[in-house]
Amino acid sequence: MFVLLRHLQGVRREIALPSAGPRGSLALRHVDAGSCNGCEHELTATANPYYDMQRFGLNIVASPRHADMLLVTGQITTRMVAPLRRAYEAMPQPRLVAALGDCATGCTLLGDRAQLAGPLEEILPVDLRIPGCPPSPQQIADALLGLMRERAGLSN
Amino acid sequence: MSSGEHLSVAALAPARLEFVSPSQWRAACERQAQAGGRFCGLWASNGAQGLQVSAVFATLGQDHVLCAVVPSGVIDTLVDLFATAGQDEREAHDRFGLRFDGHEPMRPLLAHPVEPEAWTVPVHSHDAYQVAVGPIHAGAIESGHFRFTVVGERILHLDLRMFYKHRGLEVAAEGRPLTDGLAFAQRACAACAVTNTVAYAQACESMLGLAPDLDLRRARTLLLELERLYNHLHDISAICAGVGFAPGSMAFAAFKERAQRLNRRLTGHRFLFDTVALAAGRLRIGEADARAAREELRALCEEQRAVWRELCFAGSVQDRLGEVGQLTRDDAIRLGTVGPPARAAGVRHDTRSESPRLAYGEFVAAAPEQPGGDVAARLEMREVELLQSFAILEQMLSGDLAPGAVKSLNTPASELGVARVESPRGETVCIVQSDGDTIGRFHLRTGSYANWPAVARASREGLLPDFPLINKSFELCYACMDR
Numbered sequence: 001m002f003v004l005l006r007h008l009q010g011v012r013r014e015i016a017l018p019s020a021g022p023r024g025s026l027a028l029r030h031v032d033a034g035s036c037n038g039c040e041h042e043l044t045a046t047a048n049p050y051y052d053m054q055r056f057g058l059n060i061v062a063s064p065r066h067a068d069m070l071l072v073t074g075q076i077t078t079r080m081v082a083p084l085r086r087a088y089e090a091m092p093q094p095r096l097v098a099a100l101g102d103c104a105t106g107c108t109l110l111g112d113r114a115q116l117a118g119p120l121e122e123i124l125p126v127d128l129r130i131p132g133c134p135p136s137p138q139q140i141a142d143a144l145l146g147l148m149r150e151r152a153g154l155s156n
Numbered sequence: 157m158s159s160g161e162h163l164s165v166a167a168l169a170p171a172r173l174e175f176v177s178p179s180q181w182r183a184a185c186e187r188q189a190q191a192g193g194r195f196c197g198l199w200a201s202n203g204a205q206g207l208q209v210s211a212v213f214a215t216l217g218q219d220h221v222l223c224a225v226v227p228s229g230v231i232d233t234l235v236d237l238f239a240t241a242g243q244d245e246r247e248a249h250d251r252f253g254l255r256f257d258g259h260e261p262m263r264p265l266l267a268h269p270v271e272p273e274a275w276t277v278p279v280h281s282h283d284a285y286q287v288a289v290g291p292i293h294a295g296a297i298e299s300g301h302f303r304f305t306v307v308g309e310r311i312l313h314l315d316l317r318m319f320y321k322h323r324g325l326e327v328a329a330e331g332r333p334l335t336d337g338l339a340f341a342q343r344a345c346a347a348c349a350v351t352n353t354v355a356y357a358q359a360c361e362s363m364l365g366l367a368p369d370l371d372l373r374r375a376r377t378l379l380l381e382l383e384r385l386y387n388h389l390h391d392i393s394a395i396c397a398g399v400g401f402a403p404g405s406m407a408f409a410a411f412k413e414r415a416q417r418l419n420r421r422l423t424g425h426r427f428l429f430d431t432v433a434l435a436a437g438r439l440r441i442g443e444a445d446a447r448a449a450r451e452e453l454r455a456l457c458e459e460q461r462a463v464w465r466e467l468c469f470a471g472s473v474q475d476r477l478g479e480v481g482q483l484t485r486d487d488a489i490r491l492g493t494v495g496p497p498a499r500a501a502g503v504r505h506d507t508r509s510e511s512p513r514l515a516y517g518e519f520v521a522a523a524p525e526q527p528g529g530d531v532a533a534r535l536e537m538r539e540v541e542l543l544q545s546f547a548i549l550e551q552m553l554s555g556d557l558a559p560g561a562v563k564s565l566n567t568p569a570s571e572l573g574v575a576r577v578e579s580p581r582g583e584t585v586c587i588v589q590s591d592g593d594t595i596g597r598f599h600l601r602t603g604s605y606a607n608w609p610a611v612a613r614a615s616r617e618g619l620l621p622d623f624p625l626i627n628k629s630f631e632l633c634y635a636c637m638d639r
Contacts, residue, residue, distance in 0.1 A: 004403050004466040007459065011410045030296040034321045037635045038346030038427055041390070043296045045416075048409035062294035079268060079320045080299060083291050110343045112324025134346065136426060137413075 011049045025057030026148055029067035029091070030100075033084050033120070035074030038134035039101040043071065045137040053141055056148070064088070069096040072124070075103045075110070076117045088124055096147075098128040100140070105129045168512055168565060170362045171212065171219040171574040181209070181224045182232035188213040193220055195238040195492065196576065197585045197601040200248035204591075209254060211241075212574055212585060216510065219574050226254065233259035240492025240606060266319050272303070276315040279305045284312055287620065291320045298634035302623075309619045314612040321638040329598045330591075334360050335434050337588065337595050344600055345636040346427045347390075350376075350383040351579035352600060352636075353432035355586035358513050363573030363588060365565045366435055372560025373515040375439040378552040379431050380514070380577070381545045382422070386415035387580035388538040388545070389460065391631045395535050396467070398625035399476040407463045411456060418452055421445070437559030446553040453553070457546040464539050477532035481626030483614040484529055493610040495582020495603045496537040497630055501529030507578035514577075515552070529614075531629040571596075579603045581632055602636035 030043060043060075046053040053059075061067050064087040072084065088097070099105045099120045106119030120126055130143040176184040189195060193213030201208050209231055210223040224231060233256035234241040246265035248254045256262065263275050272286075284307050291299040301317040329340040341356035342349045354376050361367065368376070389412040396404030416426040422441060423431045431439055441449070467473055483493065488501040498505060499521060506521035508514070522544055524536040573588040582603025589597040611630050615623055 001403075001466060001470065004407060004463055007463055008403055008407055008410075011407070031292055032297070032299045032321065032634075034323055035298070035635065036343050036346045036349075037298055037633055040296055040298060041347060041427070045409070045413060048413050049406050050410060050413050060296050074321065075323055077321055077323060079322065080291065083299070083320075087292055110323070110325065110328065110339060112327040115322055115324035115327075133429070134427070 008049065023057075024148065024152060025059065026069055026144065027059055027061045027067045028069050028071050028144075029061055029064045029087065030071045030073070031080075031084050031087050033072055033074045033080040033104070034077035034116070035101065035103060039073035039103075042134045042137050042140060043073075043100065046140050048137070051137045051141050053144070056145060058141075058144055058148075064090040065092065067091055067095070069098055069128075070124070071098045071100050072104050072120050073100045075108075076120055076123060077115055078117045081117045081123060084123065096127045097124045098130060098143075099126050100130050101135055102131055102133040105131055107131065108133065168362070168367050169218050169567060170365070170570040171221045171572060173221045173223060173570070173572055175223050175225070178224045178226050178228065178231050181222070182234065182237075184222050185211055185213075185234055186237055188220055188222065189237065191215075195234075195240060196583065197587070197599075198234065198241050198244035198248065199587060199597070199599045199601075200252040200254050201589060201597040202252055203589065203596055207252060207254060209248060210587075212587070214510075214576060219576070221572060221574060229253060230255045230257055232257050235259050238492065239490050240609070243605065243609065244601070266322060268317070268319070275317060276303055277305070277313055279312060281307070283307045300634045304615075304620060304623070306620050309621065311615050311618050311620055311623070314615045316608055316612055318608065318634060319638045321635055323639065325639045326598050326600070329595050331594055333594055334588070334590065337598055338432065338434060340598065341586070341600060342429060342432075344639050345602070345604075345633045346429075347387055347633055348383070348579045348581065348584065348602060348604075348636055350379045350428050350432060351577050351584050352586070352602070354380060355575045355577040355584050355600070356588065356598075357432055357434050358575035358577065359573035359586045359588040360434055361513075361562060361573070362575060363570050363590060364435070365567040365569050366562040367565050368513055368562050369560050370515065371558045372437045372562065373513060374552055375437050375557055375560050376432065376513075377515040378549065378557065379423070379428055379439065381548045381552065382415070382419055383428055384541065384545050384580045385549065386412050386419065387631075388542050389415055391538050391580075391628070392464075392467075392535065394628040394631055395477075395531065395625070396473065398628040399473055401467075401470065401473050404463065404467050404470070404473065408460070411460050411463075414452070414456055418449060418456075422449055435562045437561060439557060440559050441553070441557040443556040446556055450550060450553045453546060453549055457543070460542065474532070476625070477535060478530060479528070480531045480622050481534075481614040481618055481629055482528065482530045483610055485527070487613055488529065488610065491609050491613060492606055493582070494606045495578070495580070496541065497529075497534055497607055497610055497614075498582065500524055500527055500533035500537040502527035507576050507583045511577070513575075516548070531625060534629040581630075581636075582607055600636075600639060602633070604632040604634075604636040607632055608637060
């Protein structure tokens with residue numbers, strides 16, 4: 001165990017984000033509405049020791065009832081429209097919606113039109129767009145921290 | 157592991173296509189299996205000849221495809237011969253209306269009827285109750301629905317309802333030029349992007365009578381192993397998270413991050429997107445970059461070995477792994493399980509050892525020390541395979557890499573291409589049927605698709621709170637399944 005903990009201590013020195021972030025917190029609920037799993041991998045990676053987003057108060061919470069922001073990934077499939085709406089309706093207000101990745105932002109459409117419900121902004125009001133295919137953990141972190149700074153009235 | 161410049165033309169020949177009448181379909185499939193053919197998928201299509209059903213059987217020499225034109229829309233089922241055909245037949249039923257005589261009850265796979273009776277196995281008991289999970293899960297993971305029937309904490313049965321992420325990628329690809337198909341294969345799944353695109357390219361190339369040269373085989377082998385590397389590191393991290401062991405989970409998440417950064421340095425993309433082309437190579441790595449990559453991989457290998465040893469001696473981790481989520485060897489064979497979960501259950505099969513279109517040479521499938529088919533064996537399988545991948549990567553990066561090209565085999569062009577490629581999750585089968593210069597039918601049967609029934613089987617009789625761990629020990633893609 002000592003070897004492992006010592007190893008981890010070494011890893012933490014390579015954190016890529018500034019150590020001073022905005023104050024406060026943002027509880028995130030992720031909904032995969034038809035992604036290729038790339039955005040999920042990168043969103044999960046924001047918690048790895050290189051980025052460690054939790055230290056800025058950015059946490060992925062288990063229920064939309066505990067969330068400030070809905071992070072939606074993927075081209076919205078017809079089968080995920082209803083679960084997505086229900087998750088949104090379950091959130092306390094005020095609430096935010098982020099489109100994570102090129103699919104959710106509507107930049108790429110690849111699939112059978114009959115199976116796709118259209119871009120996210122036609123289904124829910126979108127407050128933040130995070131482009132990329134998929135956006136890297138750094139880009140995701142930058143976008144979320146930027147939004148937190150903006151809302152706290154801080155300049156970037 | 158010599159790469160063998162001399163390729164046997166027979167091994168590279170396109171799949172042998174045999175048409176049979178609907179009345180002979182079942183007997184012909186049975187004969188293929190008796191002759192040693194391994195069932196690797198069934199699909200329906202609706203082309204110029206009308207409604208068709210086809211099945212592919214893998215043999216050591218040349219893959220065999222049986223095809224029957226079904227004007228009546230009804231054909232004998234194969235599900236009692238090959239349990240793994242169950243999902244394929246349900247998909248063919250839902251997409252093409254094909255009916256399979258003897259497949260009772262025909263539960264929907266793509267279709268999502270509301271009533272649970274239509275898609276769950278009925279359980280009559282005073283004590284049993286159902287637990288519904290998903291499609292949205294608590295973590296940052298993909299969408300899919302699990303319906304558990306449990307008594308107390310013990311799982312009696314698990315019904316999977318997938319296809320929430322069905323984007324109709326196969327339908328959308330049809331009618332487009334062959335080169336366009338790569339984008340659809342890649343979009344099916346990010347974590348299997350290389351496997352799916354290599355499988356698609358190989359299917360097309362075998363159909364066109366083309367074979368990759370040594371450079372192209374080396375480049376694709378390198379990409380496939382880079383993909384396996386970051387996926388296996390991720391899987392070990394996920395299993396550690398599944399038992400609540402944060403130090404192990406974080407250490408391997410950091411290794412995965414390094415592997416993905418290496419991907420970006422070598423190919424420009426963390427998930428190796430757009431690195432595979434049809435009938436051509438795209439990857440060029442200079443001598444200096446290859447050397448730097450080799451050094452990084454050696455360091456990564458050594459460091460992950462040290463952390464792996466720590467995991468082996470962490471009692472709180474090891475105590476949670478044994479005899480959990482057990483899949484017997486018999487069940488793995490019966491269900492057509494592929495990849496690390498099958499090998500962890502004692503099935504010595506790895507498509508890499510039968511890949512003449514890649515540079516695996518004399519590759520031999522790995523096995524864990526105790527192929528018990530439980531979470532412990534599946535975890536160990538990842539580590540054993542990581543060591544293989546590091547060795548292959550070292551070999552592929554031994555000098556500079558040229559993009560490579562294809563050469564003609566001078567065999568008559570076919571209208572059907574079949575490719576089998578080992579993804580991090582198991583054998584992926586890609587089918588391409590051409591319609592002139594365009595895609596007539598494109599079908600992807602991924603390792604995840606083949607393995608989801610094994611997740612349901614391995615969870616049975618287990619504890620409901622163990623399910624996340626069991627699920628993570630398979631770590632299958634939903635996107636690959638749903639397409």
